[in-house]
Amino acid sequence: MRKVIVSVFMTLDGVMDNPQDWSLPFWSDDYMRCSRDQLFAADALLMGRVTYEGFAGSWPSRTGDEFADRINNMRKYVASTTLDRVAWTNAQLVSGDVTDAVQSLKQRPGGDLLMYGCGPLARTLAAHGLLDEVRLWVHPIVLGTGSGPFTGWPQTPLTHVATRTLDKGVLILSYAPLASQS
DSSP, X not given: OOXXXXXXEEETTOOOXXXXXXXXXXXXXXXXXXXXXXXXXXXXXXXEHHHHHHHHTTGGGOOSSXXXXXXXXXXXXXXXXXXXXXXXXXEEEEOSOHHHHHHHHHHSSSSEEEEESOSHHHHHHHHTTOOOEEEEEEESEEOSOSSSTTTTOOOEEXXXXXXXXXXXXXXXXXXXXXXXXX
């Protein structure tokens, strides 16, 4: 059975919007390798309207590297109640009940169904037990615009200090502001 994997970029204060504005300083060879491995383990993307429109507005113009070529050429399933057509290569609208459609997609042979972001579609799938994994790519930066405990902070780049995993799965991530690293 195929897995539905949600992959989310986020800041420490819970910001997930516009990762192109804050995630780039954290990219590295290792980061790109993990991104590539995740994408190539999937054979289809599953998207809501907002993610589809954002991706379809930028990815088709990118070509010539294996990541861009993969994302542009792979199958894309788009769940939307407002779109009546999708134009990106290999994209198709999911018709009818989205939970039934995703359950059917999971039963088909193939690789993972990868979702970027966790908007309404991810919440719907989670509510129906259709998500198999959530990958939080927590970036060590506070933007001060999230709704978490850092709301109102100034933008604060951080560096990882330590990680501790507790017996019941709680992950303690320790970060320090870059300015204090001397």
